[in-house]
Amino acid sequence: MKFNKLALTVALVWMQCKVYSQQVALLDSDKYYVVIGAFSVHANANRFVSYASSLDLQALYGWNATRNLYYVYVLRTDDRYKALLEAARLRTDAAFYDVWIYRGEAAKDTDVRGDIDPVSNQEMTHVVVADSPERAPDISRAPEAQVTGGTATAVANSIDEREGKRFFFKLYREDDESLVAGDIDAINVSLSRKIGTYKGNTSVLVNPDGKPGDVTFICDVFGYRKVQSTLDFNDPLAQDGISQDTSNNIVVPFSLVRLKKGDIAIMYNVYFFKDAAVMRPESHYEVNSLLDMLKENPRYKIKIHGHTNGNAYGKIVYGGDAKNFFSLANSHDGFGSAKELSEARAKIIRDFLVSNGIGKERMQIKAWGGKRPVQDKHSAKAQENVRVEIEILED
Structure with missing residues (x-):
């Protein structure tokens, strides 16, 4: 009897998939996962778990049937806020730049489903597949690789440097030359496209993402004036x-100066719960940076500008615990204008600073509501309108 070769091949593939589905657990539909990498190849996911374990992370992997990918994760929890905190911690402390949260379809406490950006709290339409053909990394070496970035993307980049160069972005204060924690954004000038975001004061691999040419590096650390440097990627x-250190890193220095009178800085990493004058937990780092800046220079006086997306009236959620500025516990609902919401959000930052020893007389409040948008309120980037700005009145 003759066999149909195509039918036989399909049957064998189906049986292999069935075996894998029995061996690899599906991601639970009612849990939150802090994900550090996505892989299309089972062996690569397994190796990345080994790599993460070498960093003292308790990593596991599961099958995301929606995307047909293996997700490597370091936390599985019922608590959305616990997941947000862990994602924020990893991004700051372990430099897992592209950590995200996967939320099962059956979770009940938020409307956002699937893959969630922990910074914007919006659903991600695309995730980076670390072993995709366009990246083609040799993940087999991942456990032994010396990777500073820590993400699946960083593992791939650290192994294949044929098209990239290693940089060391030195971020330091101009007055005393002490190092400053922060990130660098890289822009491919010819393509007018962002290449990526890289951690300062450590060795990182930068790939020009297309035909190399001029690349602009932008350093915008909160509390300091923005600095940028453009160089020829082919001959930096x-x-x-620009110099080269003993490890062959291209050293790009960024001398940072504290904000001066008249400067206005956006608190890009301060976020609020929906319709609430309560900060989300991942806002800790940036408001503490503002606190440090005010403590460092007692002459600073600031104005806190609050902005919303649009000018509609609606619900306003107020915090219930005066000592906890990052939780909805014991919160209560009110009603008011967008201007009132923006004012309440500016005040919660002021109250946080006062609770940590900053004199109230050093701060003013300005509520704008939706009068000064930076994006169209109906656009995909409308969330950028929801922001707080710090204006330096005296220094």
Whole structure:
């Protein structure tokens, strides 16, 4: 009897998939996962778990049937806020730049489902597949690789440096030359496209993402004036001030100066719960940076500007615990205008600073509501309108 080769092949593939489905657990539909990498190849996911374990992370992997990918994760929990906190911690402390949260379809406490950006709290339409053909990394070496970034993307980049160069972005204060924690955004000038975000004061691999040419590096650390440097990616050492260290990293210095009178800085990493004058937990780092800045220079006086997306009236959620500025516990609902919401959000930052020893007389409040948008309120980037700005009145 003759066999149909195509039918036989399909049957064998189906049986292999069935075996894998029995061996690899599906991600639970009612849990939250802090995900550090996504893989299309089972062996690569397994190796990345080994790599994460070498960093003292308790990593596991599961099958995301929606995306047909293996997700490597370090936390599985019922608590959304616990997941947010862990994602924020990893991004800050372990430099897992592209950590995200996967939320099962059956979770009940938020409307956001699937893959969630922990910064914007919005659903992600695309996730980086670390072993996709366009990246083609040799993940088999991941457990032994010296990776500073820590993400699946960083593992891939650390192994294949054929198209990239290693950089060391030195972020330091101009007055005392002490190092400053922060990130660098890289822009491919010819393509007008962002290449990526890289951690400062450590060795990182930068890939120009297309035909190499001029690349602009932007340093925008809260509390300091923005600095940028443009250089030829093909010959970066030709530019004055650029050097190479003993590890062959291209050293790009960023001398940072504290904000001065008249400067206005956006608190990009301060976020609020929906319709609430309560900060989300991942806002801790940036408001503490503002606190440090005010403690460092007692002459600083600031104005806190609050902005919303649009000018509609609606629900306003107020915090219930005066000592906890990052939780909805014991909160209560009110009603008011967008201007009132923006004012309440500016005040919650002021109250946080006062509770930590900053004199109330050093701060003013300005509520704008939706009068000064930076994006169209109906656009995909409308969330950028919801922001707080700090204006330096005296220094």
